[in-house]
Amino acid sequence: MAVFMQSFLSGILIGGVYALIGIGLTLIFGVMRIINFGHGDILMVGMYLTYVLFTWLHIDPFVSVLITFPLMFLFGGFLQKVFINRVLHAVAQNQILLTIGLGLVMSNTAMLIFTSDYKILTTSYSSSTLQVGGGVTVSTPLLISFAITAAVTAALYWFLLKTDTGQAIRATAQDREAAQLMGINVKRMSILAFGLGSALAGTAGALISPTYYIFPQVGGGFTLKAFVITVLGGMGSVVGATLGGILIGITESLSAVYISSGWKDVVVFVLFLLVLLFRPSGLMGKSRT
Amino acid sequence: MLRVEKLNFAYGDLKVLWDVDLEVNEGEIVTVVGANGAGKSTTLKNISGLVKPASGSLSFQGRDLTRMQPHQVVEAGLVQVPEGRRIFPEMTVMENLRMGSYVKATRADRQKNIDWVFELFPRLRERERQLGGTMSGGEQQMLAIARGLMANPKVLLLDEPSLGLSPLLVKNIFDIIIGINRQGVTILLVEQNVYQSLRVSHRAYVMETGRVVLTGKGDELLNNDHVKKAFLGM
Numbered sequence: 306m307a308v309f310m311q312s313f314l315s316g317i318l319i320g321g322v323y324a325l326i327g328i329g330l331t332l333i334f335g336v337m338r339i340i341n342f343g344h345g346d347i348l349m350v351g352m353y354l355t356y357v358l359f360t361w362l363h364i365d366p367f368v369s370v371l372i373t374f375p376l377m378f379l380f381g382g383f384l385q386k387v388f389i390n391r392v393l394h395a396v397a398q399n400q401i402l403l404t405i406g407l408g409l410v411m412s413n414t415a416m417l418i419f420t421s422d423y424k425i426l427t428t429s430y431s432s433s434t435l436q437v438g439g440g441v442t443v444s445t446p447l448l449i450s451f452a453i454t455a456a457v458t459a460a461l462y463w464f465l466l467k468t469d470t471g472q473a474i475r476a477t478a479q480d481r482e483a484a485q486l487m488g489i490n491v492k493r494m495s496i497l498a499f500g501l502g503s504a505l506a507g508t509a510g511a512l513i514s515p516t517y518y519i520f521p522q523v524g525g526g527f528t529l530k531a532f533v534i535t536v537l538g539g540m541g542s543v544v545g546a547t548l549g550g551i552l553i554g555i556t557e558s559l560s561a562v563y564i565s566s567g568w569k570d571v572v573v574f575v576l577f578l579l580v581l582l583f584r585p586s587g588l589m590g591k592s593r594t
Numbered sequence: 595m596l597r598v599e600k601l602n603f604a605y606g607d608l609k610v611l612w613d614v615d616l617e618v619n620e621g622e623i624v625t626v627v628g629a630n631g632a633g634k635s636t637t638l639k640n641i642s643g644l645v646k647p648a649s650g651s652l653s654f655q656g657r658d659l660t661r662m663q664p665h666q667v668v669e670a671g672l673v674q675v676p677e678g679r680r681i682f683p684e685m686t687v688m689e690n691l692r693m694g695s696y697v698k699a700t701r702a703d704r705q706k707n708i709d710w711v712f713e714l715f716p717r718l719r720e721r722e723r724q725l726g727g728t729m730s731g732g733e734q735q736m737l738a739i740a741r742g743l744m745a746n747p748k749v750l751l752l753d754e755p756s757l758g759l760s761p762l763l764v765k766n767i768f769d770i771i772i773g774i775n776r777q778g779v780t781i782l783l784v785e786q787n788v789y790q791s792l793r794v795s796h797r798a799y800v801m802e803t804g805r806v807v808l809t810g811k812g813d814e815l816l817n818n819d820h821v822k823k824a825f826l827g828m
């Protein structure tokens with residue numbers, strides 16, 4: 306039982322970070338109907354940013370979120386403004402190619418600067434654990450990262466639900482033309498959405514950097530994961546991505562313990578296919594035309 | 595106040611507007627009637643800046659509309675309630691109304707305007723928290739008009755507000771349009787309900803296959819032989 310609780314709990318904790326990644330992707334998709342295949346690479350940029358801040362300026366990775374979030378927001382907004390806004394009316398293949406291309410540029414730039422060596426960011430608490438009772442322990446960095454994730458997610462929900470700008474982002478996602486007739490500058494909303502999505506991915510990168518290897522190609526796996534979470538939750542649904550992220554965290558964690566860690570990705574995809582079989586539009590998705 | 599001159603427009607290779615001339619003066623209710631596909635909605639889309647004309651000029655209070663982005667047109671006071679309601683389905687009635695006063699200059703009047711539209715459409719007050727997408731067609735139409743009013747329009751462009759409404763509600767909507775107009779809002783109305791709309795409007799235009807073919811006072815057109823034959827089945 307303790308083993309189950311243990312892996313269930315760490316599943317939730319890592320799932321929180323997955324949710325952050327998925328929310329970013331789904332937000333971008335909701336507003337622009339573009340799947341950002343460079344999403345994981347943006348997360349990678351966030352990881353290296355955290356690495357640089359840590360090794361050069363000795364800023365703690367969790368504290369560095371305060372810098373990573375706004376910087377990655379600006380970076381994403383810049384990508385949107387300079388590149389993505391130009392292909393909004395292009396055919397889907399071209400949009401996909403552009404986001405893949407941007408991702409490649411990011412990972413190759415990282416390779417040029419940092420080489421393809423694996424970097425490890427070792428903090429005093431990287432491998433420390435905390436007793437939570439009943440023989441269950443959790444990793445301290447995972448716990449802190451989950452707390453930050455929860456705070457960021459709560460702030461994001463508040464922003465999207467309660468502020469005029471947040472509501473305008475949702476309105477743009479629901480009906481772009483009607484949003485324009487409300488006086489909403491939809492190009493600006495796209496920049497905001499891509500900026501936010503990138504900030505969330507970058508923050509996730511910062512949060513996992515004490516526990517993951519950092520290397521230029523680390524993004525690919527996360528793009529795939531974010532895509533699975535987004536589809537699982539229902540394309541464009543922020544609530545769906547939140548649930549989807551946690552669900553995948555738990556599934557991975559349990560299957561690593563009860564089946565084998567080599568099989569956890571397979572189990573996740575089986576779950577993914579099963580959900581799509583019974584709910585083709587995802588957990589919280591509406592069927593779209 | 596609003597002037598459309600020699601407006602030409604094409605969707606790709608398909609030309610749908612030929613030299614459309616149209617004028618709306620302050621305080622008027624002006625109606626555009628015409629059969630399906632005549633180009634009425636396309637004309638409104640050009641005015642709102644959702645599409646850009648091939649040629650011709652569009653001006654509002656002396657300002658060139660063709661140079662403006664759609665959101666700037668709204669900021670200037672030209673507000674469109676589009677065909678098919680187009681309310682935000684996953685937002686509540688209240689959130690939809692709040693989006694109506696998204697433009698910064700109108701936010702100060704938000705509460706006042708909410709009170710006003712709730713008075714016009716008491717049904718909306720009862721359904722404040724309901725999701726837009728779950729409302730009935732008629733309720734959605736009320737919400738769409740109310741949302742348009744939230745933006746303090748100088749000119750309200752209404753694209754077929756009576757579409758799909760019961761006769762009683764149609765009458766209700768036309769009464770409300772007259773009421774809004776009396777409160778100082780200029781109205782450009784696009785309608786298939788030719789009898790009702792010509793009755794309430796000061797002036798009207800008849801469009802056929804992308805051209806304006808007739809124009810005159812509302813009651814004149816009601817008695818016009820061509821209008822009678824083409825639209826009123828007389």
Ligand SMILES: Nc1ncnc2c1ncn2[C@@H]1O[C@H](COP(=O)(O)OP(=O)(O)OP(=O)(O)O)[C@@H](O)[C@H]1O
Pocket residue numbers: 605608610628629630631632633634635636637677786
């Ligand atoms: N997005 C579009 N792409 C291509 N053609 C279009 C598009 N929208 C409208 N059209 C065409 O332009 C013409 C004018 O359409 P418009 O919607 O302006 O007509 P309307 O007068 O509003 O008709 P209705 O009374 O049916 O609403 C029609 O022939 C229509 O098929």
Ligand SMILES: [Mg+2]
Pocket residue numbers: 634635636677753
């Ligand atoms: Mg129309």
